[in-house]
Amino acid sequence: MAISDSYLKSCLGREREKVEEKADRDGLWVRVSKKGAVTFFYRYRFLGKQDKMTIGSYPAFSLKAAREEVDKWAAVLARGENPRIRQGLDKAHITSRRTFEELFREWHAMVCIQKSSADQVLRTFELHVFPKLGKYPADQLTMHNWLTVLDRLAEGYTEITKRVISNGKQCYSWAVKRQLLEMNPLAELTGRDFGIQKKMGERTLNRKEIAIVWRAMEDSRLIERNKILFKLCLFWGCRVGELRLSEVQHFDFEEGVWTIPWENHKTGTKSKKPLIRPIIPEIVPLLSRAIALAPGKYVFSRYADSAMSPSFHLSISANLVKFMLKAYKEQVPHFTVHDLRRTARTNFSDLADPHIAEIMLGHKLPGVWSVYDKHNYLDEMRNAYCKWWARLMSIIEPDILEFTPRQTG
Structure with a gap:
């Protein structure tokens, strides 16, 4: 018999003598602890062996959300992957996510530090980029996010804008090669996209x-x-x-x-x-x-x-x-x-x-x-x-x- 919301509410927070488990459908189960904690989990067979994985806790995870999660992991199982292992890999990926500032500082310490201008490059990003974009996950920043910063920067600081584009692009390329990110949102940008023309200095003192x-x-x-x-x-x-x-x-x-x-x-x-x-x-x-x-x-x-x-x-x-x-x-x-x-x-x-x-x-x-x-x-x-x-x-x-x-x- 399928689980209902009223059943889950009646179990929540009520102590009992032993742990109880109840099946819903399509491999979704609910476990109620002695203290009345309610947890969803998914039971399935992989390569002929029984396995299971935790979905989430009620009421933070609703019954509807738990059923949708089971559908998602059933699709993973149908592709020939073990849902529990895939879930662990996904969590590890999320845990290893770097903010853009963390990513940039890692690249700077490993690669950019060899440049004579390394200190100047880092200071530029500390002043003009980190306060705007540094706290966000590097893999979620889009070209649009960068344009909001670069457009304003280009209005008054052409050389700094070129420095940000150049070094930001290098940082992203390094991260893509190391499979830390999937794409480089700055790959197609140049100073010309902001009306900045490369020019040779001509000033000499008479x-x-x-x-x-x-x-x-x-x-x-x-x-x-x-x-x-x-x-x-x-x-x-x-x-x-x-x-x-x-x-x-x-x-x-x-x-x-x-x-x-x-x-x-x-x-x-x-x-x-x-x-x-x-x-x-x-x-x-x-x-x-x-x-x-x-x-x-x-x-x-x-x-x-x-x-x-x-x-x-x-x-x-x-x-x-x-x-x-x-x-x-x-x-x-x-x-x-x-x-x-x-x-x-x-x-x-x-x-x-x-x-x-x-x-x-x-x-x-x-x-x-x-x-x-x-x-x-x-x-x-x-x-x-x-x-x-x-x-x-x-x-x-x-x-x-x-x-x-x-x-x-």
């Missing part, structure tokens, strides 16, 4: 701008360590990250060489080779002062045991522009540290052969040239840097007409 920016570095309340950092970025034409991660031990004043370990420069992840740049006598005072200011091993950090964050320099240029307008009544267009690198490279073209200029930037020689030519060109770079410093000084101090390099020692 002679007047170089002079006034250098003067502003001297006159402003910019921290001395950062003043030196910007001057050296303009002199060497290096990436700011190479100086940010530089340690005292990387500077050899006797040999006149700055060595950038392969982990600290952009092409190092592929080449596994360090970069070397000459230290000319004229910049020794700047470097010596920076090292004297450093509280620990990192030359351009205010921390004793860690480097500054990858984005620590981003506000410096804007502050200098504001200072120049206020102090000198000069409206200098916004520039970035990378624009200083581009400015240096543009001037290198007048001072050195093209291949030397490229090596000074840390670029490798093209094609088979780099395969067979293992010369370090240190002397050639040193000569070019001496000429570049001379030009800088003639720009900053117009009275300087001729420059003679100092002798080391």
